[in-house]
Amino acid sequence: MVRSGAVPTRLFRFENMVLLWYGVQKLSTKQFCTLKRVVDPVTGVVSYNGKSRAIWTTHPIEKPYLIYQIGSADPELAVQAAKTVMQDVSGFDLNCGCPKPFSTHAGMGAALLTNPDLLCSILTALRQAVPPELTVTAKIRLLPSQEDTLKLVERIVNTGISALTVHCRTRNMRERDRATIERLREIVDFVKAMGKDIAVIENGDCLGAEDANRVRQATGAHSVMIARAAESNPSCFSSTPLSDIHETLVPAYIRLSKYLDNNWSLTKFCLSQFKSPHTKPNGKAEERRVRESIVKSRSFEDVVDVAGGWTGEEDFREIVRAIEARDAKVHEELEQEEEATMADVLSRISSQRSDNAYITPPGTQNPHPPSSGAPLIADIQRTLPALISGQDPMTPTHTPSINPLPMPVL
Known part of the structure; x- marks a missing residue:
C-alpha cells in the first residue's frame, strides 16, 4: 500500500471497522533512520521529514491500530528504523x-523467502530490541512446495x-493469478499444533467483509488482510461499503486532507484510486465530472467546488466520534465474552469440586502469558491528539497551549 496508505485514507478506514492497518513504506531502513520527527501543534499530525518534504506521517489517534511494515535486509538497520518510529506505532x-x-x-x-537465516535474524533482532507491548509480525508468500x-x-x-x-500466492504469481487460499488451512493447523499462541492472517483475493467471512470459514484463519480493494474503497471493511464514492467520500477526503496538511500530489493520487458502484441515474456522468476536475487541479484551491x-x-x-463509538462497542463485546467465559469456567469448577471447598491441586503453576506480551487493542490506553486534549504527551516536543475542543458525548 505504498503511497495510497496516507493518513486521511487510514483514518477513513479506521472509521469503517478496520482493526489494524499495516503501513507500507518504499523508503529503505537506512534512509528512514535519518529522518527528523516533527509534531504539528494544532492538528497533532506527526511527520518524519527528509531534506525537502515529509516522508511519512501519522496521527496519535491511529496509534493503537497502526502497524509499521519494514522492508529490510539488515537486522541492525531494521532495529534502528523501528526505534525511530516506535513511539508512534503499535507494532512492526x-x-x-x-x-x-x-x-x-x-x-x-520476497527475496527473504529464499534466505530464511537472514529473515529470522531480522525478526529475532526486532523482538529483542523493541518493548514487549509492541508486536513483531511477518508477512510472507507461499513457497512452490507446501513442505518448504x-x-x-x-x-x-x-x-x-x-x-x-x-499471502496465498507464490513470488512469481501476480494479482491476475487466483490466490491458492486452500493451502492456508494446513498452515493454520500446523501453527496451532506447534502450541504457539499467534494469529495466522490470510491475504489474497479478499475484497470485503463478505469475502473475509468466506475466507475465514474456508481456511480457519484468525483474520484477513485486504489491500488492493481498500485502495479503491476505504469503506470496503464495512458490511455496508460506500457507493457513489465521488459524492459520499471524495469531498470529505479532500477537506480532511487539506486540514491535516496532506501533500496535494499524494492526495490527488489517492483520489485517483477510488472507485465504487453507482446507485444514481447520473452517477457515472457525475463521477466523470469530479475526476476531470481533480485531474486538472494543481492545488486544493482548484477543487473547492468538489470539496x-x-x-x-x-x-x-466526526471520524474521532466514530472511532470512539467503535471502541466502546469493542469494550462491551469483550466484557460480554469475558463474562460468558467466566460463567462457563465457574460452571465446570462447580461440577468438579468437592463438597467441602475449592482445592488447588498441588504443584499447579500459574498460566504463561501470551507469547507476544502485547495487550489487546481494546486494552491499550489511548492518548488523544493535541487538537482535542490540548496536550501532546506522545512526544517530548513542546506543544504551544491551545484551547481544547469539547469532547463528544457518546
Whole structure:
C-alpha cells in the first residue's frame, strides 16, 4: 500500500471497522533512520521529514491500530528504523512478500523467502530490541512446495512473532493469478499444533467483509488482510461499503486532507484510486465530472467546488466520534465474552469440586502469558491528539497551549 496508505485514507478506514492497518513504506531502513520527527501543534499530525518534504506521517489517534511494515535486509538497520518510529506505532511487520524489483534487488521483500537465516535474524533482532507491548509480525508468500512453506513457517514462528500473514500466492504469481487460499488451512493447523499462541492472517483475493467471512470459514484463519480493494474503497471493511464514492467520500477526503496538511500530489493520487458502484441515474456522468476536475487541479484551491468548503476540522471530529463509538462497542463485546467465559469456567469448577471447598491441586503453576506480551487493542490506553486534549504527551516536543475542543458525548 505504498503511497495510497496516507493518513486521511487510514483514518477513513479506521472509521469503517478496520482493526489494524499495516503501513507500507518504499523508503529503505537506512534512509528512514535519518529522518527528523516533527509534531504539528494544532492538528497533532506527526511527520518524519527528509531534506525537502515529509516522508511519512501519522496521527496519535491511529496509534493503537497502526502497524509499521519494514522492508529490510539488515537486522541492525531494521532495529534502528523501528526505534525511530516506535513511539508512534503499535507494532512492526517484516515484509517478506513484496515481489517488486525495488525490494528484491536489495535482498528485501520476497527475496527473504529464499534466505530464511537472514529473515529470522531480522525478526529475532526486532523482538529483542523493541518493548514487549509492541508486536513483531511477518508477512510472507507461499513457497512452490507446501513442505518448504511449512518448514519456513516453523522457523519464523519460533522467532517469537505475534502473528503471521500469508499471502496465498507464490513470488512469481501476480494479482491476475487466483490466490491458492486452500493451502492456508494446513498452515493454520500446523501453527496451532506447534502450541504457539499467534494469529495466522490470510491475504489474497479478499475484497470485503463478505469475502473475509468466506475466507475465514474456508481456511480457519484468525483474520484477513485486504489491500488492493481498500485502495479503491476505504469503506470496503464495512458490511455496508460506500457507493457513489465521488459524492459520499471524495469531498470529505479532500477537506480532511487539506486540514491535516496532506501533500496535494499524494492526495490527488489517492483520489485517483477510488472507485465504487453507482446507485444514481447520473452517477457515472457525475463521477466523470469530479475526476476531470481533480485531474486538472494543481492545488486544493482548484477543487473547492468538489470539496464544498473547508470544514476538514469537522470531518476530523466526526471520524474521532466514530472511532470512539467503535471502541466502546469493542469494550462491551469483550466484557460480554469475558463474562460468558467466566460463567462457563465457574460452571465446570462447580461440577468438579468437592463438597467441602475449592482445592488447588498441588504443584499447579500459574498460566504463561501470551507469547507476544502485547495487550489487546481494546486494552491499550489511548492518548488523544493535541487538537482535542490540548496536550501532546506522545512526544517530548513542546506543544504551544491551545484551547481544547469539547469532547463528544457518546
